[in-house]
Amino acid sequence: MAPEIVAPEALGTRLDLVVMVAYFVTVVGFGVYFGRYSTTTKDFYLGGQRFAWWVIAFSGIATTIGSYSFVKYSEAGFNYGISSSQAYMNDWFWMPILMFVWLPIIYYARIQSVPEYFERRFGRSSRIVAMIITLLYLIGYVGINLLTIGTALHTLLGWNIYTGALIAGITVTLYVFAGGQTSVIMTDLVQGMTLLIVGMGVLIAGVWYLGGFPSFWSYLPEDHRFLFSEWNKPDQFSFIGIYGQDGLANTGAFVLMNQGMVMRFLALRSVKDARKMAIFWILILYPLAAITVSSGGWIARALMESGAIDPATGSAFTTTASSAFIHAADFLCTPGVFGIVLAALMAALMSTTDTLINAVSAVFVNDVYRPYVRKAAPDRHYLRVARIASLVTAAVGFALVGIFDRFGEIYRAHGAFTAAITPPIVTAIFLGILWKRFNAAGALATMVGGSALVFVSLSPPFDAWLVGPFSFGMGPDSYSFTRALFGLTASLTLGIIVTMLTRPQRADEIVGLVNGTQLEAMRRYKGGEINRVPGKAVYLAVQPDPTIEDDGEMARVPAKVMEGMAAKEGDLAYVCDARWWFGGLRSVHVKLGPPCEDDGVHLGPQAIKRAHFKPGEPVYIEKLF
Secondary structure: OOOOOOOOOOOOOHHHHHHHHHHHHHHHHHHHHHHHHOOOHHHHHHHHHOEOHHHHHHHHHHHHOOHHHHHHHHHHHHHHHHHHHHHHHOOHHHHHHHHHHHHHHHHHOOOOOHHHHHHHHHOHHHHHHHHHHHHHHHHHHHHHHHHHHHHHHHHHHOOOHHHHHHHHHHHHHHHHHHHHHHHHHHHHHHHHHHHHHHHHHHHHHHHHHOOOHHHHHHHOOHHHOOOOOEOOEOOOOOHHHHHHHHHHHHHHHHHHHOHHHHHHHHOEOOHHHHHHHHHHHHHHHHHHHHHHHHHHHHHHHHHHHHOOEOOOOOOEOOOOHHHHHHHHHHHHOOOOHHHHHHHHHHHHHHHHHHHHHHHHHHHHHHHHHHHHOOOOOOHHHHHHHHHHHHHHHHHHHHHOHHHHHOOOOHHHHHHHHHHHHOHHHHHHHHHHHHOOOOOHHHHHHHHHHHHHHHHHOOOOOHHHHHHHHHOOOOOHHHHHHHHHHHHHHHHHHHHHHHHHHOOOOOHHHOOOOOOOOHHHHHHHHHOOOOOOOOOOOEEEEEEEOOOOOOOOOEEEOEHHHHHHOOOOOOOEEEEEEOOHHHOOOOEEEEEEOOOEOOOOEEEOHHHHHHHOOOOOOEEEEEEOO
C-alpha cells in the first residue's frame, strides 16, 4: 500500500461542504425514489427498455465522464494543453459500427450481457473466458473510480484516501441496491447535465478572470496550443500511444464490451431511438465532455503562467498537475459555488461507479449464478441476488484502491489498466460482429492467446521485445499505452490465422449475431414478418380491458387508429405517457391485438400497473415494426 500523504490544508469552506453533502443526500434520495420502478430483473438491469433517446444520451455522458476523468484529463491538460482533449476526439471510427451493427444485434437478439453474446455466437467456452475478462475490467474500473474520489477528497478535505473512497462507495451502492438500472438512469440524467454545466462554468470563469479568450490563449505555453500531441512524443502522451490505447482499445471497450453501456443501450425503447442517442452522444455531447473534463487543466496552467494573485489571501496561484481542476475551481469560485463544483466531482464518481456496480451485478447473475448455481429460480430470487452482488462489488472495488494507488498517477493507472485488459476481447467482438467466417476457435485464440501475450509483455525484457516495436521510437515509459496497440495487433493476428485454419460455423447458427443478418433478426424478435411501412403516432386515452390476459403483452385500438399507424394485428407497438419530459419512464411495449370498437388504448391490468398508467390519462401509441 502506498504511504498516505496528509494534505496541508483543506480547500473550500463549511458552506461548500454543506452543499456537497446536500447533493449527496439529494441524489441518493432521488435514486431510491425511482427504485419503485424496479420490480423485476428486467427493470433492475435494463430499466424496462422504456427510455427515450435524450434521457439515455445525457445519462450516458455522465457515465462517460467518470470521477477519474476530471482528474485524469485536467492533469493532462495542465501538462500538455489542448491536446488533452484528443482522447475524446479520435474515436468516431466506432460510430457506424455501434449504430448499424452492434446495437441491432444486442437489441433484436435480446442479449443481456456481453458473455451471453459470446456463448450464442461461439459456445460455452468463449462465454466463460469473456465473463472472466469482463468482470476484471468492470471491477477494476470500480477500483479506479473509488481511488480517484478518495484522492480528490484527500486534497479537498484532508481526509484519508481510503476514508473518502469508502464513504463514496457506500453512498453509490445505496441507490443501486434500491433501484438498479432505472435509478442509475434517472440519477445520471441529472448528473450528466450537472457535469457539463459545472465544467463549462469553470472554463468560462477562468477565461473571464484572465481578461477574455485572447488573454487566456496568450498565457498558455506555445506547445500547449495544439489539438493533437506529436506522433511519438512525449512518451506518455504521444498521438499514436493515445490513439491506440484510448481511440481504439478503450473506446472499443466502452461501446462494445462495457456491460454498463450495453445495458444502457438496451434500456432504450427501440433501435431507432438507440441510433438517435448514438448520434447525439458522440457528435454533440462527446466534444462538450472533452472540454468539460480538460479545461480545468488549461485554466490552471494559464492562471499559473499569468502570475495570478488570489485577492483573498494575496498568495500566488500554485498547483500540481494532479490537482489542477480542484485548485483552479477553488481559486475561481466563491464559497457555496465551489460546493457545487465539489458536487460535480461527486456526480462524476457516482454516475460512473453506479453503472459499473449494476453491470457487475448483471454479469454475475446472468453469467455465473443463473447458469451454474440455480437455473430455475423465481425472478424475485434473482433480483435479491442482484442486489447482494451490488454490495459485494462495491466492497471488492474498495479493496483494489490500494493496488491502483501504487501507480502514482491516476492517468497512468487508468491507461495501463485498460491497455492490458481490453484489446483481446474488443478484437473478438469486432471480428465476431463483422466477419461471418470468424469462428469459436478463432474467438478463443483471440481472447486467450491475446491475453497471454499481453500478460507476458508486462515484464522485462519481453516488454521491449513485444511492445517496443509498436512504440515508434519511444522509450519504456510509453509501454503502458502502446501495449494496447500491441495487444490489438497480436489478438487480431491470432484470431485471423486460427479462423482460416479451422472450420467455419454454419450460417444458421449465427443469424442475428453478425452483420448482414439484421432483417432476419428483426423477424425472430417479432415472431413474424416485419412491417416497415411508415405510420403516425396517435394520442389516445388509456382504457383498462379485463378481457386482455394478465401477461400485459397486448394492446387494442380502433381500426381507424390502426390504419393511421399503418399497423396490422401482431405488430409491435410502444405506449407512452403523453408528457415528453417523463422520457419514457412511464411506458410499455405491446403487441397489437384485434381492433376494438370504442376509442382509447385498451390495455390489460398488468400492463397498466407496470407502466404506472391511470385509467383515462392521455398516452401516445406508435408502431415499431
